Every structure is written in C-alpha cells, then in structure tokens.
Amino acid sequence: xxxxxxxxxxxxxxxxxxxxxxxxxxxxxxxxxxxxxxxxxxxxxxxxxxxxxxxxxxxxxxxxxxxxxxxxxxxxxxxxxxxxxxxxxxxxxxxxxxxxxxxxxxxxxxxxxxxxxxxxxxxxxxxxxxxxxxxxxxxxxxxxxxxxxxxxxxxxxxxxxxxxxxxxxxxxxxxxxxxxxxxxxxxxxxxxxxxxxxxxxxxxxxxxxxxxxxxxxxxxxxxxxxxxxxxxxxxxxxxxxxxxxxxxxxxxxxxxxxxxxxxxxxxxxxxxxxxxxxxxxxxxxxxxxxxxxxxxxxxxxxxxxxxxxxxxxxxxxxxxxxxxxxxxxxxxxxxxxxxxxxxxxxxxxxxxxxxxxxxxxxxxxxxxxxxxxxxxxxxxxxxxxxxxxxxxxxxxx
Numbered sequence: 192x193x194x195x196x197x198x199x200x201x202x203x204x205x206x207x208x209x210x211x212x213x214x215x216x217x218x219x220x221x222x223x224x225x226x227x228x229x230x231x232x233x234x235x236x237x238x239x240x241x242x243x244x245x246x247x248x249x250x251x252x253x254x255x256x257x258x259x260x261x262x263x264x265x266x267x268x269x270x271x272x273x274x275x276x277x278x279x280x281x282x283x284x285x286x287x288x289x290x291x292x293x294x295x296x297x298x299x300x301x302x303x304x305x306x307x308x309x310x311x312x313x314x315x316x317x318x319x320x321x322x323x324x325x326x327x328x329x330x331x332x333x334x335x336x337x338x339x340x341x342x343x344x345x346x347x348x349x350x351x352x353x354x355x356x357x358x359x360x361x362x363x364x365x366x367x368x369x370x371x372x373x374x375x376x377x378x379x380x381x382x383x384x385x386x387x388x389x390x391x392x393x394x395x396x397x398x399x400x401x402x403x404x405x406x407x408x409x410x411x412x413x414x415x416x417x418x419x420x421x422x423x424x425x426x427x428x429x430x431x432x433x434x435x436x437x438x439x440x441x442x443x444x445x446x447x448x449x450x451x452x453x454x455x456x457x458x459x460x461x462x463x464x465x466x467x468x469x470x471x472x473x474x475x476x477x478x479x480x481x482x483x484x485x486x487x488x489x490x491x492x493x494x495x496x497x498x499x500x501x502x503x504x505x506x507x508x509x510x511x512x513x514x515x516x517x518x519x520x521x522x523x524x525x526x527x528x529x530x531x532x533x534x535x536x537x538x539x540x541x542x543x544x545x546x547x548x549x550x551x552x553x554x555x556x557x558x559x560x561x562x563x564x565x566x567x568x569x570x571x572x573x574x575x576x577x578x579x580x581x582x583x584x585x586x587x588x
Contacts, residue, residue: 372424
C-alpha cells in the first residue's frame with residue numbers, strides 16, 4: 192500500500208499515532224469497535240479526527256476536490272434552482288448548508304443571492320469541525336461585504352425550532368459513519384476493528400445486532416433476492432434517525448443533496464462484492480481504511496434509494512432525482528457559463544471555465560457518478576426549473 196501512496200511527513204505520522212493510541216485504548220476498554228464507530232473516530236474525534244484537525248482537506252493542497260472548489264459555476268447553478276423557493280417563502284426563509292467545507296460554496300452562493308435580489312434571512316452553516324468553522328469564518332469575512340457576511344451563522348446542532356427555507360448538502364451523506372456488513376452461511380455479520388497479537392489494527396466480523404441485521408434484510412427484500420455468501424458491503428441503519436434530527440424542523444421548503452452513489456439495485460450489484468468504501472489521501476484513492484488513521488478521508492457511496500426512504504419517513508417527497516450533469520444543465524449551466532465567459536478577463540480564465548464545465552458534467556468525471564436529489568415539504572407549488580423537472584429520473588429509485 193505505502194509503495195504507491197505519498198509518504199506521510201513526520202508531523203502527520205505523529206498525529207496519526209495519537210489517534211491510533213486513542214483507538215487502541217477504546218478497543219482495549221470496549222472490545223472490537225464496529226466499523227461505523229471506527230470511521231466516526233477517524234473522521235470526527237475532537238482534535239484528532241480527519242475533519243477535526245488543522246490539515247488542509249479541500250482543493251489542490253488537500254486530499255480531494257469537491258464541486259464548489261472547482262470554481263463558481265456549481266454554486267451559481269444551485270442558487271438558480273433554489274432562489275425561487277426562497278422567494279416564494281418570503282423574508283423569513285433561511286438557507287442551511289450542512290458541512291461548509293472550505294467556505295467556497297457559501298461565498299459564491301451569497302454573492303449570487305445578492306445579485307439576484309433574493310437573499311435568505313440567515314445563511315446557516317451546520318459545521319461540527321471547529322477548525323473548518325474558523326476557516327470558513329475567515330474566508331467569508333474577507334470575501335463578502337460586511338452586511339452580507341453578517342447573515343452567516345454557524346450552528347453546533349440542527350435547528351430545534353420550526354423553520355422554512357432550503358437545506359443543502361454536498362458530499363455529506365458519503366461521510367456519515369457507515370456500517371460494513373458481510374454474509375456468512377446466510378447470516379448477517381458486522382465488520383469490526385480489533386487489535387491483532389502485536390497491537391495493530393485488524394478487521395474482523397461479529398454477528399450483527401438486530402438493527403444492522405434488519406437493515407440488511409430490508410435491502411434484500413427490496414431487491415427481491417438474498418445476498419450471496421461472502422458478499423460484503425455498506426448500509427446506513429441510522430440514516431432515518433439522522434434525517435429526522437437534521438431536517439425534522441424544516442416545516443416548508445426544499446432539500447438538495449448532491450453526492451456520489453447509485454440507486455439501490457446498482458449499489459448492491461453482485462460484482463460489487465466488497466462494497467464501495469474508499470479512503471482518500473493527497474488525491475490518491477485507496478481501499479485500506481486502517482492505513483494511517485486520521486490522515487485519510489473515509490467515504491462510502493450513497494444508496495440514493497435509502498436516502499429517499501429516509502426523507503420520506505421524515506415527511507419529504509422526492510421532487511427530482513437525476514445525474515449531476517442533468518441537474519446543472521436544468522439549473523441553467525449554459526447561461527451561467529456564458530455570463531462568466533463574457534466577464535472573463537483573459538484567455539486563461541476562459542480556459543479554466545471550460546475545464547470546469549467538463550469536470551462537472553462529463554460522464555467520466557463528475558457528471559454521471561454524482562447524483563442530485565431534490566425533496567420538498569409544505570409547499571403549495573414547486574417552483575423549480577421546468578428543464579430540471581423534465582429530466583427527473585426518480586422512477587429509477
């Protein structure tokens with residue numbers, strides 16, 4: 192593994208060793224950790240987890256590039272789609288972004304809202320990482336007019352009071368701590384992380400509890416067949432509870448989730464027999480989640496059928512589901528690109544805009560692997576672009 196990945200520096204190794212010691216202590220005290228708990232610690236342990244420490248995560252200097260990091264086109268398309276919803280809901284409408292990343296999306300979105308004349312009452316960012324929150328605050332304070340920056344508020348937890356507006360999440364569901372399961376002689380097992388005889392992390396399977404086994408059996412019933420012996424993949428049994436906690440107080444409005452993933456029958460293809468779990472380190476993807484814990488972003492693809500089910504249980508209906516390329520085209524990408532192209536100062540900027548479109552829309556880039564799902568509740572009418580609604584592929588769910 193290490194032969195094809197960049198070698199961590201001394202500071203990174205020391206950081207990972209601290210998290211490793213924390214994990215060892217947990218395992219000694221509690222026994223083997225369910226993989227979901229291991230992933231949660233690796234990503235979110237205070238001061239030690241991937242998203243909780245000070246290392247750059249996003250962009251060329253980080254480990255991966257998200258759509259908002261490519262430039263302004265993605266955020267402006269999102270604003271095109273949700274602005275009519277905010278306008279219909281009136282002056283009390285808020286915009287809630289789950290996980291603000293570097294602040295790139297918020298910066299462009301707020302500028303686009305201001306240019307359109309429809310600015311949310313509050314731009315809320317639910318950000319569990321103190322480090323990322325500080326980076327976002329510094330970026331937005333420097334980039335936005337004071338009056339616009341003043342609309343931004345950071346939350347430690349989802350809104351507890353009823354609210355109206357738009358909830359947006361880009362590459363959030365894939366970072367939820369996932370449960371890994373395996374089938375052995377027809378029974379459901381759950382993957383755990385234990386210690387071997389030399390104190391090293393090792394993966395092991397244990398009989399699944401009722402919650403995990405029930406989630407796997409639900410998937411089998413929906414697919415109409417049982418998983419083969421030896422099949423291993425991921426499932427999110429906590430997703431309905433997470434969705435209720437995050438969106439339960441959104442009385443009227445729209446939710447937009449953008450992430451990489453599949454509908455259920457494609458997620459659990461027989462040939463995808465080791466699931467979708469991936470680790471990302473300095474723009475290298477690999478399949479060993481135990482390699483230098485705390486230095487990798489750990490992710491699993493999204494079962495969008497499961498996401499739709501969880502949202503339905505929380506009282507939302509699917510308004511549209513479609514690949515990212517179709518979503519962006521239906522959200523006015525051509526006009527957004529043309530406007531930016533005309534305003535570009537030089538040929539290099541125009542070239543970067545063209546490359547941005549390719550990265551966002553080509554099938555071999557983000558265009559087909561990323562999906563967009565729009566959900567609505569409490570609206571008398573659904574003021575979404577007709578082109579977007581016409582491209583809906585919700586029947587595939």
